[in-house]
Amino acid sequence: MQPAAPESAAPAAFSYTAFALSLIAGLALGIALGRLLGPLPGGEAEPWQLRAEDRNHYMLAIALEYHESGDAARALDKLIALKPAGDPLVALAEGACALGSGGYLADASGIAALRSAVQLYQDFGREGCAERLLPEAAPAALPAEPPPPAADARAQPTPLPSKTPPPASAQTAQTARLAPTPLPRRFREHSLRSFCDIARPAIIEVRTVDYLGRGVPGQRIRVRWGESEDIFLTGIKREYGDNYGDFQMEEGVEYAVDMPGAAEPLATALSTGSCYSDNRRGLKSWRVSFVEV
Amino acid sequence: MLRIFRSLILGLALGALVGLYFGWVSFPMDARNRQLSQLAQSHQDDYSVMIAAGYAADGDLVGASARLALVYGDEAQRHLRESAERIISSSARSLPDIRLLVALARDLGQLSPLMMPFLTLEESGG
Incomplete structure (x- = not known):
């Protein structure tokens, strides 16, 4: 009579090899699905997710706001929120350079906007190529008197007036708000x-x-x-x-x-x-x- | 055979759960390929305020309009009005931001009754 087989020799109810392999496969599948369906569906993008060209335009908007407010901390916060690989101001300089090299300076609007970007990073002692791309003189811009407020509650869009420069007093006030340019590095x-x-x-x-x-x-x-x-x-x-x-x-x-x-x-x-x-x-x-x- | 099948299913399910957690929470998508028009509403509002601030500084209505179009396309002016009205209604931004938006909306011919008090405030308060 054969002795009874010990309990440990009985076929296991579980295959560790199969479990390990399927665990790895499941992990990969889960991560892929998680990233695809993840928490940031289209239309809910964060600024740092913008593609390079749009990120450059976004940085330019930051510079335009800085031009108005002179609020360096706010501008820096927004630049940092773009999660650049390195110095956020150098990223701004590179973005301005890319826009300037790509035909952004074809009109006075682009020139003025790029000048704002250059002003922002130069205020922090950074340099880029955009300042070399800008024309020497300030653009002959144009502030027209803004059209009178539309009387109609839902007025139709009016034709855009020509751009005219802001009043001299406003320009002076702007300049006064901007931080002084640091001494050049030697x-x-x-x-x-x-x-x-x-x-x-x-x-x-x-x-x-x-x-x-x-x-x-x-x-x-x-x-x-x-x-x-x-x-x-x-x-x-x-x-x-x-x-x-x-x-x-x-x-x-x-x-x-x-x-x-x-x-x-x-x-x-x-x-x-x-x-x-x-x-x-x-x-x-x-x-x-x-x-x- | 059954034990292998059982192990496979269990491993796959457990792995997928853990993987979903990591993919969703710990390592979310890092793609930098979105367009301005795909920004979340709050960031689109932020962008509009920045453009309005730029307009307040340089008076460049053409440039401001073109920059808004990067986000809103051909309907930029209407979107600006709607954004301004929504922001006013929900008190989503500070008063200075609202005044910037209203000033730009006014000059783009998109003034609405909801904005009027802020315009009056701007004209009287500077």
Whole structure:
């Protein structure tokens, strides 16, 4: 007679393997469904969820309000609520730059609005490309006397009047409310060395740091050669860090690098030429850093 | 076979519940692809107030109208009137914000009786 099998040898009522596998599948399914059906259905979007172009317009609206109220804290709160990847004012500068580069300056309205954005980030010591895109003179705008209030309770929209500038007194009051522009930051050459990277030939890499070595984004770097020059901002290529900018050199050309209004030109003119890395020929690159003084 | 089936169902159900919680609460959708017109009502109101404030500063009615159209489309002026009336009725914004909206609505020819007291206030109080 066979002895009775012990209880522990009886087939389990539960398969842990099947349970674990289906748990993982269920988890993935649940997360996907949760995110799809999630708490923010269409039409209930938050400002930070706006696509880039619309976010730029939203930031411009913030700047317009700041232009009227001079309330920097409120403006900053709203910029922060957009959850930018880095400095919210640099994000504003980049947004203004993108709008300015994209035909936003075709009319006086765009010019005035962009000027408000530039004013806002410059009040906090930031720089962008938008100020270089703006025309020198203030736009010849137009405040027309607003049309008299419509007598009819539900009046039809009236044709839009031409834009006219606000009264001088209003402009003066606005200016007085805005915070003074901080002193410009000053930098000096900190280090300069060449390197050979086959993947990144003939590049001038520039970084801007403060006296503690922390990155300083949004600084203008100028590269001049012959009769030409190019100005770029540090921090635009975020994949390389928020204080990084670069410039592509050509062979046989010498380049002078400085920070306009902020740092003297490098003592050495930079040029590229042959270099070798792992027995492969490349073109020499330069790594420059400016430190705040 | 039954025990495997039972384990699968139990695991799937439990996993889906936990996953729904995480997907809904802890890791909600982070997509940044919405348009201004998809903003929640309160944020659309906020945007309108900002545009109205800009108009108060620069007197650019054409620009203000164009910026409102980014949110409300062709019906921007009507939407502004409705927004202003709703905000007044629900006391959803501060008095200065309402006055900004009313001033813009007036200049866009969208004044309504509900707005009149705020307009009077603006004209008398500066």
